[in-house]
Amino acid sequence: MFDLNADDELGLVVDTARKLAEEVLVPQLRDAESARAVAPGLLDAWDEVGLAGLELPQSLDGAELGCVARVLVNEELAAGDAGAAIALDPYGPALTTLLEVGGVDAAGELVRVLGHGRKRAVLVVDEDAEIELAGDLLTIDAPWVMADEVGAVVVLAGDEALLVTEGWLLEPVRGAGMRAAGAARLIAKEAPIAARWSSRDGASRARARARLYYASLLLGVMRAACDFSTSYAQEREAFGKKIGHHQALAFLITDMQMALDGARLVVQEAAWRVDRGLPCAGEAASAWAECIEVSRLVGPNGVQILGGHGFMADYPVEKHMRESRALGLLCGGFDAAIEEAGHVLVRSDTPLALGVEGAL
Amino acid sequence: MIEFAIDESARRKIEATRELGEKEFRPAGLEADRNGAPIPVGHAFFDRCIERGEGRTRWRGLNPSPGDASKPQSLVTTALQAEELAYWDRGVINSTPGPGLPEGNVLAMGTDEQKEKYLGPFLEPDRPRWACFAMTEPSAGSDAAAIKTTARKDGEGWILNGAKCFIGGASRADWILVQATLDASKGREAQRAFFVEQGTEGLGGFKIERKMGLKAYESTSFTLDDVRVPAENLLGGEARYERKAGFKAALQTFNAGRPIIGANAVGMARAALDEAIRFARDHDLLKRDRVRDRIETMARKVRKSRFICLRAVWLADQQRTNIVEASMAKAMAAQIAQEATALGLELVGSVGGRGDHLIEKLYRDVKAMDIVEGTGQIQRMIIARKLVGLPR
Numbered sequence: 001m002f003d004l005n006a007d008d009e010l011g012l013v014v015d016t017a018r019k020l021a022e023e024v025l026v027p028q029l030r031d032a033e034s035a036r037a038v039a040p041g042l043l044d045a046w047d048e049v050g051l052a053g054l055e056l057p058q059s060l061d062g063a064e065l066g067c068v069a070r071v072l073v074n075e076e077l078a079a080g081d082a083g084a085a086i087a088l089d090p091y092g093p094a095l096t097t098l099l100e101v102g103g104v105d106a107a108g109e110l111v112r113v114l115g116h117g118r119k120r121a122v123l124v125v126d127e128d129a130e131i132e133l134a135g136d137l138l139t140i141d142a143p144w145v146m147a148d149e150v151g152a153v154v155v156l157a158g159d160e161a162l163l164v165t166e167g168w169l170l171e172p173v174r175g176a177g178m179r180a181a182g183a184a185r186l187i188a189k190e191a192p193i194a195a196r197w198s199s200r201d202g203a204s205r206a207r208a209r210a211r212l213y214y215a216s217l218l219l220g221v222m223r224a225a226c227d228f229s230t231s232y233a234q235e236r237e238a239f240g241k242k243i244g245h246h247q248a249l250a251f252l253i254t255d256m257q258m259a260l261d262g263a264r265l266v267v268q269e270a271a272w273r274v275d276r277g278l279p280c281a282g283e284a285a286s287a288w289a290e291c292i293e294v295s296r297l298v299g300p301n302g303v304q305i306l307g308g309h310g311f312m313a314d315y316p317v318e319k320h321m322r323e324s325r326a327l328g329l330l331c332g333g334f335d336a337a338i339e340e341a342g343h344v345l346v347r348s349d350t351p352l353a354l355g356v357e358g359a360l
Numbered sequence: 361m362i363e364f365a366i367d368e369s370a371r372r373k374i375e376a377t378r379e380l381g382e383k384e385f386r387p388a389g390l391e392a393d394r395n396g397a398p399i400p401v402g403h404a405f406f407d408r409c410i411e412r413g414e415g416r417t418r419w420r421g422l423n424p425s426p427g428d429a430s431k432p433q434s435l436v437t438t439a440l441q442a443e444e445l446a447y448w449d450r451g452v453i454n455s456t457p458g459p460g461l462p463e464g465n466v467l468a469m470g471t472d473e474q475k476e477k478y479l480g481p482f483l484e485p486d487r488p489r490w491a492c493f494a495m496t497e498p499s500a501g502s503d504a505a506a507i508k509t510t511a512r513k514d515g516e517g518w519i520l521n522g523a524k525c526f527i528g529g530a531s532r533a534d535w536i537l538v539q540a541t542l543d544a545s546k547g548r549e550a551q552r553a554f555f556v557e558q559g560t561e562g563l564g565g566f567k568i569e570r571k572m573g574l575k576a577y578e579s580t581s582f583t584l585d586d587v588r589v590p591a592e593n594l595l596g597g598e599a600r601y602e603r604k605a606g607f608k609a610a611l612q613t614f615n616a617g618r619p620i621i622g623a624n625a626v627g628m629a630r631a632a633l634d635e636a637i638r639f640a641r642d643h644d645l646l647k648r649d650r651v652r653d654r655i656e657t658m659a660r661k662v663r664k665s666r667f668i669c670l671r672a673v674w675l676a677d678q679q680r681t682n683i684v685e686a687s688m689a690k691a692m693a694a695q696i697a698q699e700a701t702a703l704g705l706e707l708v709g710s711v712g713g714r715g716d717h718l719i720e721k722l723y724r725d726v727k728a729m730d731i732v733e734g735t736g737q738i739q740r741m742i743i744a745r746k747l748v749g750l751p752r
């Protein structure tokens with residue numbers, strides 16, 4: 001069993017992310033939301049510390065960190081502002097999709113296409129869009145991508161990863177959340193597919209990593225909701241005592257925190273499996289489902305604890321509630337996740353037996 | 361972040377635990393459940409425990425002699441074993457001979473003489489021996505500060521009066537560590553623990569309760585009627601109490617066990633899940649979406665509670681405080697295990713109504729996990745004290 005302390009590289013990365021979230025993202029939260037962008041300069045600063053290419057191989061000048069690093073960093077950033085977390089990542093899960101399905105060369109293609117511009121890549125998973133493939137032409141209607149400008153589109157369809165570099169149209173939409181990253185409907189009619197790769201195992205791992213990417217953002221949002229409402233409950237008074245000292249609220253807060261801790265552990269374990277090359281599709285899907293389920297408890301109750309105040313934009317909990325719900329719709333959402341996890345599970349007679357592959 | 365790998369030595373231990381559980385614990389548990397009575401004292405199961413070298417004290421083992429490289433095993437490994445053993449039968453775990461629940465208290469607070477006298481016989485037991493800890497009373501369980509059993513100074517010794525209930529193994533124990541109060545109006549500060557040896561005059565009225573589950577071990581009520589014990593039977597000796605309160609140590613016993621009870625619950629939930637999958641496969645139910653979804657939900661929750669339990673013991677292994685995490689482990693795992701067994705019963709349908717299905721037994725057994733060593737509500741209070749400063 002190991003620990004994260006500031007000595008190791010990962011510990012430093014996580015600390016950096018936490019600092020940025022606390023000192024910059026939280027104070028600018030509403031500004032970024034209305035500007036639909038993070039403050040200028042933030043991207044450069046983030047790039048400078050080398051965290052923009054977290055999973056990018058070293059041969060492509062990246063930090064070449066794994067999935068555990070990703071989920072830890074995402075949670076920290078999203079605990080500040082999930083939209084900003086997305087805005088700060090030029091590649092998003094599009095990168096890991098290409099890495100898993102097409103390898104380093106495919107990732108190199110993406111880097112080349114994005115160049116040094118400020119446009120990000122977006123990943124569209126087949127479960128989230130209507131997709132038609134005819135030869136090397138892609139027709140797609142994705143109701144919601146988290147960007148106002150897009151530099152490359154990666155589509156995960158079945159066992160294939162498709163790289164599309166031109167030919168789409170973005171229709172701006174309001175966005176239920178994560179507005180700091182932007183929000184648009186992405187449409188393309190017979191756009192040329194610039195490159196495509198196929199791998200059954202790779203696609204399955206890519207899906208797992210995409211789910212864990214969003215799951216860790218969701219963890220961050222939920223953590224923010226829990227933390228904020230918990231401290232509020234220790235200040236606000238009603239009927240002569242702190243509202244958090246009424247057992248109904250004390251237990252609610254306890255259950256929220258407990259649910260969050262559990263969700264975090266399953267996400268981290270699934271990420272750990274990804275990095276070890278262990279089977280991870282079922283675990284990642286299951287972790288994603290767990291996060292979504294927990295978000296249904298944490299999101300609305302974060303608001304509930306603040307009562308009418310929670311309903312107002314003066315406090316961040318309404319944002320947490322919207323964003324936790326919206327994030328949970330990605331990668332096919334809850335139903336697709338339990339469908340996949342369920343299929344993986346029932347293949348085994350004793351799915352939770354201890355000691356399998358030396359993992360839990 | 362905790363590491364999720366199981367090392368080779370832990371894996372071997374789990375494997376051995378699995379074999380033992382399957383061969384010994386499951387049959388013994390099913391037999392006791394059918395009989396509706398605890399495994400009797402003279403049962404060959406207990407002799408085999410002693411033959412295998414079980415039922416011994418940790419005393420002295422914790423202080424290996426110089427040159428002995430063996431370290432006490434990690435709590436993580438202990439929790440994994442607790443999970444595996446409860447998978448096969450939780451009730452049987454509590455039935456096994458040994459110094460059991462009070463051992464921790466004696467190790468933490470006992471004088472050298474008390475360790476020698478009360479744990480000594482457990483170093484290399486000649487026969488199955490038991491000991492037990494008696495806190496709960498008919499009128500006070502969760503509110504342990506409100507117990508009414510009194511200890512009155514009488515010359516050099518003490519006189520105990522009161523009633524205890526639900527005490528594991530009380531009628532077969534060599535000695536019972538009895539929690540009593542010097543002054544019921546003073547709450548926990550005034551509480552002390554006393555060794556009461558079996559056969560002491562005034563100790564009696566043993567009644568083995570009829571339980572819904574966990575039938576393999578006895579939960580017993582008894583009375584203390586002018587029970588006279590010598591001064592040296594006060595746990596820790598008198599001098600200790602001039603410095604410290606007695607209640608803290610009693611709480612420590614509860615504390616140490618929480619994630620382990622949680623791990624037990626995880627094991628029981630796993631057993632229910634495996635049975636449910638087997639049933640569903642045999643009856644060609646796995647192609648139904650709803651069935652798979654239910655199994656997935658169960659498995660997901662069980663894995664989550666496993667990690668929550670392991671985190672708590674892992675923190676303890678790192679010598680870090682785990683008060684919140686330990687309570688979470690017990691609160692979460694017990695509740696989820698209850699749900700898992702209930703879901704399992706729904707999967708097997710009316711077969712579960714017959715009363716002879718393993719999941720049906722697990723459903724009854726597992727309820728106690730949310731009651732013993734602090735109910736789910738009490739765990740939430742402990743967590744809430746830390747999270748929102750809930751007043752006592």
Ligand SMILES: Cc1cc2nc3c(=O)[nH]c(=O)nc-3n(C[C@H](O)[C@H](O)[C@H](O)COP(=O)(O)OP(=O)(O)OC[C@H]3O[C@@H](n4cnc5c(N)ncnc54)[C@H](O)[C@@H]3O)c2cc1C
Pocket residue numbers: 461492493494495496498499500501502503525526527528574579728731732733734735736737738741
């Ligand atoms: C199988 C079994 C074995 C046991 N073995 C032992 C043993 O070996 N030794 C021993 O000393 N005891 C033992 N016990 C007793 C056990 O520790 C108690 O049953 C437990 O502590 C609960 O106490 P109680 O039964 O008096 O319930 P009560 O304390 O009366 O609680 C009743 C209900 O009220 C709730 N409640 C109480 N206070 C609060 C509060 N402040 N806020 C919210 N809810 C509250 C409880 O959670 C519970 O739901 C055993 C019990 C069982 C079932």
